[in-house]
Amino acid sequence: MNFKKSQKLYTKGLKNLVGAVNSPVRAFSSVGGNPLFIKKAKGSKIYDVDDNEYVDLVVSYGPMILGHRHKKVEKAAKKALKKGYSFGASTEAEIKLAKIVCDAFPEMDKVRFVNSGTEAVLSGIRLARAFTGKDKIIKFSGCYHGHQDALLVAAGSGLATLSLPGSKGVPEGAVKNTLIAEYNNLESVKAHFDKYDDIAGVIIEPIGGNMGVVIPQNNFLKELKEYLQSKNALLIADEVMTGFRSTFGGAQEKLGVVADITCLGKVIGGGFPVGAYGAREEIMQQVAPLGGMYQAGTLSGNPIAMAGGISTLTELKRQNPYDKFEEIGSVLEVILLETAKKYNVDLIVNRFGSMMNPFFTKNKVTNFKEAQTSDTQKFAVFFWEMIKNGVFLPPSQFEAWFLNSAISKKDIKVFAAATDKAMQKVSGM
């Protein structure tokens, strides 16, 4: 396997692009080496410009849940493309996608479409503040909610990978209403409520996915929701990663919790730029044109993106791949753990359905601090050996791996063989 054309493009890209990328994790900073440039993808496979083939466990960081270029999605997007690209006026497709989304979440009466997860969350936060009339928001250390100023503190993967405490360019004033709590620790939330009486709500990834996969323990989410209700504060579920992935109704359905405001992205557009936030009627009444909370978007509800979303979610519902994800996920988990054991490598695997990742540590990982005990140098070696043996993984210890419904038995064999080589290499460190 060689990466000559990727290396050439990387050098060329450095001139007019920042680090030759448009999103920092793509730069491979934490695993070393140069980033791969992709030529095409189909089903469970992705191909770089040097024509190397990989089993894709990144799937664009989640959206391609049906695998790449599913026939029905491609057909729907092409059909929409022929009618026009953007109108600055409403289309029937927006109503269709809105119904699919609202039907999937029990207390979601209305939804507003935006263009990214970042936009969905920043609007969801604004909505929580508009509805409650309170300013403060609690977020959990290690959770990532997009790159809006107010939430760029203790924000997991990208930032953890680059070891930045937050971000330059974010003024203190922008984060002065942001309070930090520890994941899986209700007491750390209560401590803030004991101190402040102007907390609008708590935003959480119901399954942590941006500090590696971290799962709520012992009814943490249920207890959090009950506590917030008693305090007249809102639970804002950032399901940008888990929505339609954990199961069709997201992590909330799986965990038996209903959030007040839900933010969506990734899978909802099936690879096209779609984000959304939704809630029950009385909350959504705040949003313009019904209410005084302003939020807008030139390309929001874009007809091609809507077609991508409708066809992806319709096919996803038809396939109902969640049992299959559980099955394949547990097979990959066992491969990782048994191979690690074979080569005497300390390894923890966290998995929730089709989201998973290994941590090179002995300790269980239930929050960001514990995630950081993982040996990232071992991960870097593991990562490159997996690449060289045909498995495309996210280039960071703190990013989740994602399954898609096109994964085959043959892909699992490729994964097992690559894992054996990679774990052997790690054991020599």
Ligand SMILES: *Cc1c(COP(=O)(O)O)cnc(C)c1O
């Ligand atoms: C990816 C992600 C976001 C940001 O979405 P973008 O589309 O990248 O802006 C927000 N929250 C969570 C939980 C995410 O995983």
